[in-house]
């Protein structure tokens with residue numbers, strides 16, 4: 120999922136300065152899991168905006184606001200209200216904000232779309248309602264087959280591909296002593312699998328051009344363009 124954190128309310132009201140009639144759109148996908156933009160947080164935000172003197176035209180949370188089809192289906196019945204809106208506030212990731220803008224443009228509406236959350240990366244939930252961690256940076260050339268299913272690109276502070284830097288102490292990273300050294304985790308995992316010999320294989324430098332943005336995924340042909 121895409122991890123999100125709430126922007127300070129003052130930053131949101133600043134972004135909405137001069138706009139009175141607001142529609143609030145959340146996301147019942149990732150933002151719901153992060154407890155930043157699901158139906159509950161959308162309702163809370165609508166109340167806060169009202170107390171702040173705004174008129175809230177409607178507040179809703181599509182199932183997944185990053186999916187243009189679902190966002191459009193949710194917004195279609197609200198078209199008359201959308202035409203009255205001075206601005207939309209989206210409690211979703213940056214993708215959800217831009218998809219919402221695109222849906223509005225497809226309706227022929229030029230309405231400011233403001234973001235109420237900060238997107239903080241691809242996260243995987245460890246404990247629901249408590250903790251998610253970054254596991255993957257979508258580098259486009261996955262090496263998990265070589266590293267026991269633990270990603271050094273993401274979990275090593277230096278993204279080293281061929282073993283540890285040598286600075287770890289008591290299993291912790293020299294860059295941040297609260298985090299495990301990724302390469303010690305990898306070593307232990309490979310040892311448990313009886314595959315330590317595989318770590319002797321030299322890993323070629325990654326082709327970071329595969330991370331050049333913006334990437335486009337051709338789903339039909341299953342390739343990145």
Ligand code: SF4
Nearest residue numbers: 255256258261262270
């Ligand atoms: S190597 Fe790491 S960053 Fe790259 S795709 Fe695999 S898990 Fe993601």
Ligand code: SF4
Nearest residue numbers: 275284292293300301
């Ligand atoms: S101590 Fe481990 S995780 Fe930290 S930078 Fe060095 S190899 Fe990477």
